[in-house]
Amino acid sequence: MAEDSDLDVVVPAVAWAALLNAGQVCTSTERVYVQKQIAPAFTERLVTYVQSLRLGPGLEPTTDIGPLIGEKYRARVEAHVAEARAKGAQVLTGGRRPPQFARGYFYEPTVLTGVDHSFTIMREETFGPTVPIMHYRDFDQAIALANDSDYGLGAVLYTHDPHKVKQYYEEVKAGTLWVNDPLTDNDAGPFGGMKCSGGARELGEEGLAEFLETKHVHWDFTQRPKPWWYPYGK
Secondary structure, three states: OOOOOOHHHHHHHHHHHHHHHHHOOOOOOOOEEEEOOOHHHHHHHHHHHHHOOOEOOOOOOOOOEOOEOOHHHHHHHHHHHHHHHHOOOEEEEOOOOOOOOOOOEOOOOEEEEOOOOOOHHHOOOOOOOEEEEEEEOOHHHHHHHHHOOOEEOEEEEOOOOHHHHHHHHHHOOOOEEEEOOOOOOOOOOOEOOEEOOOOOOEOHHHHHHOOOOOOOOOOOOOOOOOOOOOOOOO
16 A cells, blocks of 8 residues: 555455455455555554454354354464464464354454565465555555565555556556455456466456357458469569
8 A cells, every 4th residue: 555545444445355254255455565654553553443343153244254164274374374473473463263262263363564575474375364564665666566476366556646556557467456445346347367366357358258269260252372372483
C-alpha cells in the first residue's frame, strides 16, 4: 500500500482480503507490503482490528473467521509461523490454536512483522489466516517485491495516485490487479494467473475461448497455380 492510503479503509480491507474464509481463497492476500512511513500506524491499527474479529463455527451468523478445512492445512500454517518466529519475526497477535475450541481445525488470525523473502511464509502460499507485513522504501521497490514470487494470480494496490496505478498495471506480473477493492469478482472479466499460477483463463470472452477447439480453414475457390510455387528463377 502506498503512503497516501486511507487507513480507515485499508485496515479492514487488508484484514478481509487476507482472512476471508480463514485465508482459504485462491486470491487471498499472502504478503503485505507497506510504505515504511505509514507502517507503524497501519500495523498498530491492523492488530487491534484483527483482535476484534470473532472465531467460531462457519454456520454461525456472528462468526467472522471459521476453521481451516483439515489438520494438514493447519499444520502447514503452524509450520510457516514457527519458522518465521525462529528467524526472528514478531508475532503481534495470534500465532496459536485458540484454546476455547477443542474441536475443529481453528487457528487464530495472525499478524507478523520482521519478515523478508527468505521466510517460507513470504515465498509459498500459506493458505491460512496469516498477515505477514514487510516494509518498502519507494514504489519501485514495492513493484520489485511484488514480482519476486513464483506465483502471479492476483495483487492489490491501495493508492489514489494515478501514476502509481499505471506503473502497477504495467509492471506487476499477475492475472488480476485490483486497486482499492480487493477480491472483487467480475464475470465479464477474465480470471487466471501468470507464472506458476497458470496461464489459462475463465470468465469473460477469454474464458469462453478456453472451451473451444479453434480450427483454421483455408479454401481457394479457383484452383490455380501460384507465382511463388516452384520452379524459381522464371
